[in-house]
Amino acid sequence: MRAGAGLGRDRPRARRDRVRRRGPDPRAQPPVPRAGRADRRALVRGRRGRPVGGPAGARRHRGLPGAHGRCPRGGGARRAASHRHGPRGRRRRDAGAAGGADALVDVSAGGRTRSGFVAVAGRPNVGKSTLTNAIVGAKVAIVSDKPQTTRRAIRGVATGADWQLVLVDLPGVQRPRDALTERMQRRVERELADADGCLFVLNAEQGVGPGDRFIAALLTGSPVPVVVAVNKVDRCDRARTAAALQAAADLPLPGEVEVFPVSARTSSGMRPLLDHLVSLLPPGPFYFEAGQWSDQDESMRVAELVREQVLARTREEMPHAVEVQVESMQEARPGLVRIEAVVLVETESQKAIVIGARGQMVKGIGMAARKAIELELGVQVHLELRVRVRRHWRADERMLDRLGIE
Numbered sequence: 001m002r003a004g005a006g007l008g009r010d011r012p013r014a015r016r017d018r019v020r021r022r023g024p025d026p027r028a029q030p031p032v033p034r035a036g037r038a039d040r041r042a043l044v045r046g047r048r049g050r051p052v053g054g055p056a057g058a059r060r061h062r063g064l065p066g067a068h069g070r071c072p073r074g075g076g077a078r079r080a081a082s083h084r085h086g087p088r089g090r091r092r093r094d095a096g097a098a099g100g101a102d103a104l105v106d107v108s109a110g111g112r113t114r115s116g117f118v119a120v121a122g123r124p125n126v127g128k129s130t131l132t133n134a135i136v137g138a139k140v141a142i143v144s145d146k147p148q149t150t151r152r153a154i155r156g157v158a159t160g161a162d163w164q165l166v167l168v169d170l171p172g173v174q175r176p177r178d179a180l181t182e183r184m185q186r187r188v189e190r191e192l193a194d195a196d197g198c199l200f201v202l203n204a205e206q207g208v209g210p211g212d213r214f215i216a217a218l219l220t221g222s223p224v225p226v227v228v229a230v231n232k233v234d235r236c237d238r239a240r241t242a243a244a245l246q247a248a249a250d251l252p253l254p255g256e257v258e259v260f261p262v263s264a265r266t267s268s269g270m271r272p273l274l275d276h277l278v279s280l281l282p283p284g285p286f287y288f289e290a291g292q293w294s295d296q297d298e299s300m301r302v303a304e305l306v307r308e309q310v311l312a313r314t315r316e317e318m319p320h321a322v323e324v325q326v327e328s329m330q331e332a333r334p335g336l337v338r339i340e341a342v343v344l345v346e347t348e349s350q351k352a353i354v355i356g357a358r359g360q361m362v363k364g365i366g367m368a369a370r371k372a373i374e375l376e377l378g379v380q381v382h383l384e385l386r387v388r389v390r391r392h393w394r395a396d397e398r399m400l401d402r403l404g405i406e
Contacts (some may be wrong), residue, residue: 114281115164117155118227119191121219122201123211124171125149127231131201131264132156132169135274138293141169142308149311151184151323151405153191155295157288163278164286168195180394183405192219197280198226200253204233204240204261208247216251225280226257229273234263299326300404301376306341306369306385313365314353321346322354323393323403338382339373344390354387362387 120128129141129150140156142149154169168191171184192198198219202212219226228248233241241261248259258276262269288295296304303324310322328340343362345351355362362385370383393399 112283113162113164113285114278115166115284115286116196116281117166117168117194118197118199118277119168119170119188119195119224120199120201121170121188121192121215122203123209123215126201126203126206127264128201129154129169131199131229131231131262132167134264134267134270135165135167135277136293140167140294140296142304142311144308144311146311149308151180152300153187157293157295158274159286159288159290160278163281164288165274165277165281166287167199178394179397179400180405183400189218192222192224195224196282197224197277198222199277200226200228202228202230202244202248204230204236204244207244208251212251216253220252220254222254225255226253227273227276227280228253228257228259230259230261231264233261234266234268298377299329302326302329302339302373303341305372305376306343306365306383309365309369309372310343310354312368313361318345318350318353321350321394325403332382336380336382337377338384340384341386343385343387344393345387346389346391346393348389351387351389 120132122128125145129143132141132154133139133143133156136156136158138156141154150169150171152171156167156169158165158167170188170191200215200219202208228251230241230244230248233244236244245259245261260269260273260276262273264270294301303326307322307324310318310324314322323344324341325344326339326341328338330338332338343354343365345354353361354365356364366383366385369385370381373381373383390396390399
Protein backbone atom coordinates (compact mmCIF):
# COMPACT_ATOMS: atom_id res chain seq x y z
CA MET A 1 0.00 0.00 0.00
CA ARG A 2 1.39 3.37 -0.92
CA ALA A 3 0.88 6.14 1.58
CA GLY A 4 -0.72 8.20 -1.14
CA ALA A 5 -3.41 5.62 -1.83
CA GLY A 6 -6.89 7.10 -1.46
CA LEU A 7 -8.63 6.51 1.81
CA GLY A 8 -11.66 4.41 1.11
CA ARG A 9 -10.98 4.30 -2.61
CA ASP A 10 -11.97 0.64 -2.75
CA ARG A 11 -14.94 1.14 -0.51
CA PRO A 12 -17.97 -0.83 -1.71
CA ARG A 13 -20.26 1.09 -4.01
CA ALA A 14 -23.28 0.32 -1.84
CA ARG A 15 -21.84 2.31 1.04
CA ARG A 16 -21.23 5.36 -1.11
CA ASP A 17 -24.68 5.11 -2.64
CA ARG A 18 -26.30 5.29 0.78
CA VAL A 19 -25.01 8.81 1.29
CA ARG A 20 -27.69 11.37 0.61
CA ARG A 21 -26.23 14.52 -0.85
CA ARG A 22 -27.75 17.93 -0.53
CA GLY A 23 -26.86 21.00 -2.48
CA PRO A 24 -26.06 24.42 -1.03
CA ASP A 25 -28.85 26.56 0.40
CA PRO A 26 -30.08 28.67 -2.53
CA ARG A 27 -31.16 31.46 -0.13
CA ALA A 28 -27.66 32.06 1.19
CA GLN A 29 -25.42 34.64 -0.47
CA PRO A 30 -22.77 33.35 -0.92
CA PRO A 31 -23.98 29.74 -0.69
CA VAL A 32 -23.53 28.27 2.77
CA PRO A 33 -23.80 24.50 3.40
CA ARG A 34 -26.61 23.47 5.71
CA ALA A 35 -26.25 20.33 7.77
CA GLY A 36 -29.82 20.14 9.09
CA ARG A 37 -31.03 18.51 12.28
CA ALA A 38 -28.08 19.88 14.24
CA ASP A 39 -28.83 19.86 17.94
CA ARG A 40 -26.27 22.56 18.57
CA ARG A 41 -24.17 24.51 16.11
CA ALA A 42 -20.85 25.94 17.18
CA LEU A 43 -20.85 28.70 14.56
CA VAL A 44 -17.43 30.03 15.41
CA ARG A 45 -14.42 30.53 13.29
CA GLY A 46 -13.39 27.37 11.51
CA ARG A 47 -10.13 26.45 9.89
CA ARG A 48 -10.14 27.45 6.27
CA GLY A 49 -7.62 26.38 3.72
CA ARG A 50 -7.04 25.78 0.10
CA PRO A 51 -7.46 22.32 -1.38
CA VAL A 52 -4.12 20.63 -1.20
CA GLY A 53 -2.61 17.44 -2.47
CA GLY A 54 0.11 15.40 -0.84
CA PRO A 55 2.55 13.15 -2.62
CA ALA A 56 2.28 9.42 -2.67
CA GLY A 57 5.24 7.32 -1.85
CA ALA A 58 7.11 5.02 0.48
CA ARG A 59 7.64 5.55 4.18
CA ARG A 60 9.92 8.52 4.79
CA HIS A 61 10.29 11.39 7.17
CA ARG A 62 9.32 14.98 6.41
CA GLY A 63 10.21 18.40 7.68
CA LEU A 64 13.48 17.80 9.56
CA PRO A 65 15.76 20.77 8.68
CA GLY A 66 18.55 19.66 6.40
CA ALA A 67 17.22 16.13 6.01
CA HIS A 68 16.47 14.81 2.57
CA GLY A 69 15.19 11.66 1.00
CA ARG A 70 14.26 8.53 2.85
CA CYS A 71 14.63 7.90 6.54
CA PRO A 72 17.53 5.43 7.02
CA ARG A 73 16.17 1.94 7.03
CA GLY A 74 18.86 0.11 8.96
CA GLY A 75 17.29 -3.29 8.52
CA GLY A 76 17.04 -3.19 4.77
CA ALA A 77 14.09 -2.54 2.51
CA ARG A 78 10.70 -2.80 4.08
CA ARG A 79 8.16 -5.15 2.65
CA ALA A 80 5.38 -3.23 0.93
CA ALA A 81 2.22 -4.95 2.06
CA SER A 82 -0.78 -4.67 -0.17
CA HIS A 83 -3.74 -2.76 1.20
CA ARG A 84 -7.35 -3.06 0.37
CA HIS A 85 -10.25 -1.52 2.16
CA GLY A 86 -12.64 -4.17 3.35
CA PRO A 87 -16.36 -3.56 3.36
CA ARG A 88 -17.64 -1.20 5.98
CA GLY A 89 -20.65 -2.59 7.78
CA ARG A 90 -22.20 0.81 8.41
CA ARG A 91 -22.00 4.46 7.54
CA ARG A 92 -21.28 6.89 10.33
CA ARG A 93 -24.45 6.72 12.40
CA ASP A 94 -22.98 8.80 15.22
CA ALA A 95 -21.38 11.50 13.12
CA GLY A 96 -22.13 13.99 15.86
CA ALA A 97 -24.16 17.15 16.03
CA ALA A 98 -24.57 17.34 12.27
CA GLY A 99 -27.02 14.47 12.36
CA GLY A 100 -25.01 11.63 10.82
CA ALA A 101 -25.58 10.19 7.37
CA ASP A 102 -28.99 11.81 7.02
CA ALA A 103 -27.46 15.27 7.26
CA LEU A 104 -24.47 15.04 4.93
CA VAL A 105 -23.74 18.21 3.01
CA ASP A 106 -22.58 18.47 -0.60
CA VAL A 107 -20.99 21.85 -1.25
CA SER A 108 -19.27 20.92 -4.47
CA ALA A 109 -20.95 23.66 -6.52
CA GLY A 110 -20.05 21.93 -9.75
CA GLY A 111 -16.87 20.31 -8.40
CA ARG A 112 -16.20 17.38 -6.09
CA THR A 113 -15.79 17.52 -2.34
CA ARG A 114 -13.66 15.15 -0.31
CA SER A 115 -14.22 14.11 3.29
CA GLY A 116 -13.27 11.38 5.71
CA PHE A 117 -12.70 10.28 9.29
CA VAL A 118 -9.17 9.82 10.62
CA ALA A 119 -8.69 8.23 14.04
CA VAL A 120 -5.91 9.77 16.13
CA ALA A 121 -4.34 6.91 18.10
CA GLY A 122 -1.41 6.62 20.47
CA ARG A 123 -0.54 5.67 23.99
CA PRO A 124 -1.51 8.04 26.83
CA ASN A 125 0.17 11.43 27.07
CA VAL A 126 1.87 11.60 23.66
CA GLY A 127 0.05 14.80 22.66
CA LYS A 128 -2.91 13.46 20.65
CA SER A 129 -5.32 16.13 21.91
CA THR A 130 -2.84 18.96 21.38
CA LEU A 131 -2.18 17.69 17.86
CA THR A 132 -5.91 17.49 17.12
CA ASN A 133 -6.43 21.05 18.39
CA ALA A 134 -3.53 22.30 16.26
CA ILE A 135 -4.87 20.74 13.06
CA VAL A 136 -8.44 21.92 13.64
CA GLY A 137 -7.33 25.39 14.72
CA ALA A 138 -9.58 25.42 17.79
CA LYS A 139 -9.69 23.87 21.25
CA VAL A 140 -11.60 20.67 20.57
CA ALA A 141 -10.19 18.57 23.42
CA ILE A 142 -8.90 19.53 26.84
CA VAL A 143 -5.16 19.22 27.36
CA SER A 144 -3.22 17.99 30.38
CA ASP A 145 0.20 16.51 31.05
CA LYS A 146 -1.48 13.70 32.99
CA PRO A 147 -2.51 10.38 31.36
CA GLN A 148 -6.16 9.41 30.82
CA THR A 149 -7.13 13.02 30.07
CA THR A 150 -9.20 11.92 27.05
CA ARG A 151 -11.94 9.43 27.97
CA ARG A 152 -14.31 9.82 25.04
CA ALA A 153 -13.83 9.76 21.30
CA ILE A 154 -13.92 13.48 20.48
CA ARG A 155 -14.33 14.63 16.89
CA GLY A 156 -12.61 17.73 15.62
CA VAL A 157 -13.49 19.10 12.19
CA ALA A 158 -11.08 20.89 9.85
CA THR A 159 -12.79 22.24 6.72
CA GLY A 160 -11.21 23.67 3.58
CA ALA A 161 -12.65 24.99 0.34
CA ASP A 162 -13.62 21.55 -0.97
CA TRP A 163 -12.46 19.12 1.73
CA GLN A 164 -13.39 18.19 5.26
CA LEU A 165 -11.16 16.22 7.61
CA VAL A 166 -12.82 14.79 10.74
CA LEU A 167 -10.22 13.86 13.35
CA VAL A 168 -11.38 11.43 16.04
CA ASP A 169 -9.26 12.05 19.15
CA LEU A 170 -9.23 8.65 20.84
CA PRO A 171 -8.50 7.77 24.46
CA GLY A 172 -4.96 6.56 25.01
CA VAL A 173 -4.64 2.93 23.93
CA GLN A 174 -3.93 0.77 26.98
CA ARG A 175 -4.67 -2.59 28.54
CA PRO A 176 -7.97 -2.33 30.46
CA ARG A 177 -7.89 -2.32 34.27
CA ASP A 178 -11.52 -1.57 35.16
CA ALA A 179 -14.92 -0.96 33.56
CA LEU A 180 -13.91 2.58 32.60
CA THR A 181 -10.73 1.59 30.77
CA GLU A 182 -12.52 -1.40 29.21
CA ARG A 183 -15.06 0.97 27.68
CA MET A 184 -12.33 3.33 26.55
CA GLN A 185 -10.46 0.50 24.86
CA ARG A 186 -13.60 -0.85 23.16
CA ARG A 187 -14.30 2.64 21.87
CA VAL A 188 -10.79 2.84 20.43
CA GLU A 189 -11.24 -0.47 18.63
CA ARG A 190 -14.67 0.54 17.24
CA GLU A 191 -13.42 3.87 15.95
CA LEU A 192 -10.37 2.31 14.34
CA ALA A 193 -12.53 -0.28 12.60
CA ASP A 194 -14.91 2.37 11.25
CA ALA A 195 -12.37 5.06 10.32
CA ASP A 196 -11.06 5.89 6.87
CA GLY A 197 -7.51 6.16 8.15
CA CYS A 198 -5.36 6.37 11.27
CA LEU A 199 -2.93 9.02 12.49
CA PHE A 200 -0.55 7.20 14.85
CA VAL A 201 1.11 9.66 17.26
CA LEU A 202 4.48 8.93 18.90
CA ASN A 203 6.48 10.89 21.48
CA ALA A 204 9.93 11.89 20.20
CA GLU A 205 11.18 12.55 23.74
CA GLN A 206 10.37 9.08 25.00
CA GLY A 207 11.08 7.15 21.83
CA VAL A 208 9.28 3.97 20.82
CA GLY A 209 8.32 1.78 23.76
CA PRO A 210 6.25 -1.33 24.51
CA GLY A 211 3.02 0.68 24.46
CA ASP A 212 3.75 1.94 20.96
CA ARG A 213 4.53 -1.58 19.76
CA PHE A 214 1.27 -2.80 21.30
CA ILE A 215 -0.63 -0.18 19.27
CA ALA A 216 1.35 -1.00 16.12
CA ALA A 217 0.31 -4.64 16.49
CA LEU A 218 -3.30 -3.52 16.91
CA LEU A 219 -3.08 -1.41 13.75
CA THR A 220 -1.52 -4.26 11.78
CA GLY A 221 -4.87 -6.02 11.80
CA SER A 222 -6.82 -2.88 10.92
CA PRO A 223 -7.89 -2.44 7.26
CA VAL A 224 -7.06 1.28 7.14
CA PRO A 225 -3.95 3.16 6.01
CA VAL A 226 -1.70 4.59 8.72
CA VAL A 227 0.18 7.90 8.88
CA VAL A 228 2.74 8.39 11.67
CA ALA A 229 3.37 11.71 13.45
CA VAL A 230 6.41 11.87 15.74
CA ASN A 231 5.36 14.64 18.14
CA LYS A 232 7.33 16.91 20.51
CA VAL A 233 10.38 17.22 18.26
CA ASP A 234 10.76 20.80 19.54
CA ARG A 235 12.02 19.29 22.81
CA CYS A 236 14.66 17.14 21.11
CA ASP A 237 17.95 17.88 19.42
CA ARG A 238 18.68 16.78 15.89
CA ALA A 239 20.22 13.43 16.89
CA ARG A 240 17.30 12.43 19.14
CA THR A 241 14.81 13.45 16.47
CA ALA A 242 16.59 11.34 13.85
CA ALA A 243 16.65 8.38 16.25
CA ALA A 244 12.92 8.76 16.93
CA LEU A 245 12.17 8.88 13.20
CA GLN A 246 14.26 5.76 12.62
CA ALA A 247 12.45 3.92 15.42
CA ALA A 248 9.09 4.98 13.97
CA ALA A 249 10.13 3.78 10.51
CA ASP A 250 11.02 0.37 11.95
CA LEU A 251 7.61 -0.23 13.55
CA PRO A 252 5.74 -3.20 12.03
CA LEU A 253 2.91 -1.19 10.48
CA PRO A 254 0.88 -2.30 7.45
CA GLY A 255 2.09 -1.11 4.07
CA GLU A 256 4.28 1.87 3.26
CA VAL A 257 3.38 4.88 5.38
CA GLU A 258 4.65 8.42 5.82
CA VAL A 259 6.45 9.50 9.01
CA PHE A 260 6.20 13.21 9.91
CA PRO A 261 8.23 15.00 12.61
CA VAL A 262 5.92 17.58 14.19
CA SER A 263 5.47 19.79 17.22
CA ALA A 264 1.82 20.29 18.09
CA ARG A 265 2.82 22.91 20.67
CA THR A 266 4.70 25.16 18.21
CA SER A 267 2.86 24.01 15.02
CA SER A 268 6.19 23.03 13.46
CA GLY A 269 5.69 20.51 10.66
CA MET A 270 1.90 20.71 10.85
CA ARG A 271 1.35 21.98 7.30
CA PRO A 272 3.01 19.01 5.55
CA LEU A 273 1.10 16.61 7.80
CA LEU A 274 -2.23 18.29 7.06
CA ASP A 275 -1.46 18.41 3.33
CA HIS A 276 -0.80 14.69 3.32
CA LEU A 277 -3.93 13.81 5.30
CA VAL A 278 -6.08 15.93 2.98
CA SER A 279 -4.51 14.33 -0.09
CA LEU A 280 -5.75 10.95 1.14
CA LEU A 281 -9.39 11.93 1.61
CA PRO A 282 -11.86 10.05 -0.60
CA PRO A 283 -14.55 11.87 -2.61
CA GLY A 284 -17.65 12.50 -0.55
CA PRO A 285 -19.97 15.14 0.90
CA PHE A 286 -19.30 17.10 4.08
CA TYR A 287 -20.44 15.60 7.38
CA PHE A 288 -20.51 18.90 9.28
CA GLU A 289 -21.54 22.45 8.51
CA ALA A 290 -18.69 24.75 7.51
CA GLY A 291 -17.56 26.62 10.62
CA GLN A 292 -18.47 23.79 12.98
CA TRP A 293 -15.31 22.42 14.58
CA SER A 294 -16.60 19.83 17.06
CA ASP A 295 -19.49 17.43 17.63
CA GLN A 296 -19.69 17.98 21.40
CA ASP A 297 -22.73 19.60 22.96
CA GLU A 298 -22.41 22.51 25.39
CA SER A 299 -22.91 20.53 28.59
CA MET A 300 -20.15 18.10 27.66
CA ARG A 301 -17.82 20.96 26.74
CA VAL A 302 -18.52 22.61 30.09
CA ALA A 303 -17.87 19.38 32.00
CA GLU A 304 -14.57 18.88 30.18
CA LEU A 305 -13.43 22.45 30.84
CA VAL A 306 -14.09 22.00 34.56
CA ARG A 307 -12.25 18.67 34.59
CA GLU A 308 -9.31 20.29 32.81
CA GLN A 309 -8.90 22.70 35.72
CA VAL A 310 -9.16 19.87 38.26
CA LEU A 311 -6.38 18.01 36.44
CA ALA A 312 -4.23 21.12 36.31
CA ARG A 313 -4.39 21.65 40.08
CA THR A 314 -4.37 18.21 41.68
CA ARG A 315 -1.81 15.49 42.28
CA GLU A 316 -0.83 12.54 40.12
CA GLU A 317 -3.34 10.05 41.57
CA MET A 318 -6.36 12.30 41.07
CA PRO A 319 -6.88 12.27 37.26
CA HIS A 320 -7.92 8.61 37.22
CA ALA A 321 -10.54 9.11 39.94
CA VAL A 322 -12.11 12.43 38.89
CA GLU A 323 -15.08 13.02 36.61
CA VAL A 324 -17.36 16.03 36.17
CA GLN A 325 -21.11 15.95 35.57
CA VAL A 326 -23.19 19.01 34.65
CA GLU A 327 -26.51 18.78 36.50
CA SER A 328 -28.10 22.04 35.40
CA MET A 329 -27.44 24.64 32.74
CA GLN A 330 -30.00 27.44 32.41
CA GLU A 331 -30.17 30.98 31.11
CA ALA A 332 -30.83 33.14 34.18
CA ARG A 333 -31.27 36.24 32.04
CA PRO A 334 -30.07 37.41 28.65
CA GLY A 335 -26.30 37.23 28.66
CA LEU A 336 -26.01 35.15 31.86
CA VAL A 337 -25.98 31.35 32.14
CA ARG A 338 -26.22 29.60 35.50
CA ILE A 339 -24.43 26.24 35.66
CA GLU A 340 -24.45 23.64 38.43
CA ALA A 341 -21.80 20.92 38.17
CA VAL A 342 -20.58 18.09 40.38
CA VAL A 343 -16.97 16.93 40.68
CA LEU A 344 -17.06 13.18 41.33
CA VAL A 345 -14.30 11.46 43.31
CA GLU A 346 -14.01 7.99 44.83
CA THR A 347 -12.83 8.62 48.40
CA GLU A 348 -13.20 11.16 51.19
CA SER A 349 -9.47 11.89 51.05
CA GLN A 350 -9.78 12.78 47.36
CA LYS A 351 -12.72 15.03 48.19
CA ALA A 352 -10.59 16.84 50.76
CA ILE A 353 -7.86 17.35 48.15
CA VAL A 354 -10.28 18.86 45.62
CA ILE A 355 -11.88 21.15 48.21
CA GLY A 356 -8.54 22.21 49.69
CA ALA A 357 -7.77 24.16 52.85
CA ARG A 358 -10.71 26.46 53.65
CA GLY A 359 -12.11 25.68 50.20
CA GLN A 360 -9.30 27.42 48.34
CA MET A 361 -8.66 24.58 45.87
CA VAL A 362 -12.24 24.26 44.64
CA LYS A 363 -12.52 28.05 44.56
CA GLY A 364 -9.49 28.29 42.26
CA ILE A 365 -10.86 25.48 40.08
CA GLY A 366 -14.20 27.26 39.79
CA MET A 367 -12.72 30.65 38.93
CA ALA A 368 -10.44 29.28 36.21
CA ALA A 369 -13.19 27.05 34.79
CA ARG A 370 -15.66 29.94 34.73
CA LYS A 371 -13.29 32.06 32.64
CA ALA A 372 -12.77 29.20 30.18
CA ILE A 373 -16.53 28.55 29.94
CA GLU A 374 -17.29 32.23 29.37
CA LEU A 375 -14.77 32.27 26.54
CA GLU A 376 -16.37 29.12 25.12
CA LEU A 377 -20.02 30.26 25.36
CA GLY A 378 -19.53 33.98 24.78
CA VAL A 379 -21.73 34.94 27.75
CA GLN A 380 -21.31 35.60 31.46
CA VAL A 381 -21.40 32.47 33.60
CA HIS A 382 -22.36 31.79 37.21
CA LEU A 383 -20.73 28.45 38.04
CA GLU A 384 -21.60 26.48 41.17
CA LEU A 385 -19.36 23.50 41.92
CA ARG A 386 -19.96 20.73 44.42
CA VAL A 387 -17.65 17.83 45.25
CA ARG A 388 -19.30 14.47 45.80
CA VAL A 389 -17.94 11.03 46.71
CA ARG A 390 -19.13 8.21 44.46
CA ARG A 391 -17.20 5.13 45.52
CA HIS A 392 -15.88 2.91 42.73
CA TRP A 393 -17.68 4.90 40.04
CA ARG A 394 -15.15 3.68 37.47
CA ALA A 395 -16.48 0.14 37.95
CA ASP A 396 -20.15 1.20 37.98
CA GLU A 397 -21.67 0.44 34.56
CA ARG A 398 -24.79 2.53 35.25
CA MET A 399 -22.72 5.52 36.30
CA LEU A 400 -20.57 5.24 33.19
CA ASP A 401 -23.76 5.21 31.10
CA ARG A 402 -24.97 8.38 32.84
CA LEU A 403 -21.63 10.05 32.19
CA GLY A 404 -21.85 9.21 28.49
CA ILE A 405 -18.70 7.09 28.47
CA GLU A 406 -19.53 4.45 25.89
